Amino acid sequence: MAEQDGRDGRDDNTGVLVVVGAGGFGREVLDVVDAVNAAAAGNGSAAPWTVAGVVDDSPSEQNLALLADREVAHLGGVQDLVDGLAGTRPTHYTVGIGSPRVRRAVAERLDVAGLRPATLVHPSVTRGFDVRVGEGSVLCAGVRLTTHVRLGRHVHLNLNATVGHDTVVGDYVSVNPLASVSGDCVLEDEVLVGVAGVVLNQVRVGRGSTVGGSACVVKDVPPGVVVKGIPAR
Template identity: 55%
Template sequence: MMSLDIVVVGCGGHGREIATIVRAVNGAAAQAPPWRLAGFVDDDPSETNRKRLQAFGVPHLGPVSVLGELPPTTHVVLGIGDPRVRQRIDRRVRPFGLPSPVLVHPDATVGPDLVSAEGLVVFAGARITTNVTAGRHVHVNQNATVAHDCVLGDFVSVHPMGTVSGDCALETGSLVGAGAVVLPGLRIGAGATVGAGACVVRDVPPDTIVKGVPAR
């Protein structure tokens, strides 16, 4: 089987971390590597990020519009950490009609009954258990946990060491910060942000920022 080209949107640290997942998936493949990391696209990468890409050994292909010139078999992954920005970038990328893969780091654990839309990225050490549903371009970062019966809407991010307890609903574009905990059965509204280290003990309304223990 031939390797498929994959392009990362976003030259920053989050994008490069996702590129390491691609490399890890290739390294764990029993046969031919599934992916050829073709490069990154970014409208205006900083000089620092250009140098880091050079050291990383993967080229910057040009602005996002370059995607329109690539073969239709090229896959695209959104290497954008901020859910709101990721959603905006997706609106620009979708008209090109290029598929987005589900990427799961070999050192992550994902339940066999996970249901996910395109673009899910699961980082090293993450744990997703049973009967979890994930929407488009959800990112579950390093060592985060998503427990049983959770529903993660499109563009949700769970940052490193974040814990989402069982039977929770995270609506579109919501974010659980690093080391934060969402207690069982709660709902995080669309566009809401749970600050790093917070403990959520009640539902969070849409477009709200909560922090602290308990989160307010």
């Protein structure tokens, strides 16, 4: 996991933002951006983010219509963003794609292109003492983090997910809605915990493994496997 500095991402966590992904999570990320900007306005501060638009290599007609409905432009594909989008001058990107491996691949292309990852934390998120959030992470509404939690880069914590004390979450991990990761756990890089999945305390989930929706993980999971059910196996 990348070294974290104790803040949300970097000091320059503000600018012109492009969201990658026109699908459901990409548009939920836009909701997080809207909430972050609205909270700043409520505090009398300038909005941290100007949304330039969304890139998606193959958006469905339905997703394009849903973007148009909220007056967000589709700017082309990821390569268009890498090449530089005329007129928009984006400074930051966020990858609104749930798949950890796809998210890593996209983020690595955009890092090389010189764009910076935005770190997006919904104003309703609560956290305890000494919680560190890696850059590029997206924390949706209702997320609860307790004490001494470490999140890597490009972590997605979806709606109402919880992460308990002293847990270490690696890079490109996705924790889906309502999932609960207990204390003293380790989620290695590129783990996905499905909707309402439970990881019991002191358990390690190996790199790239998937925990199925509503599973209960009671013992360590090796890398690169899918586990499901109660107890998960």
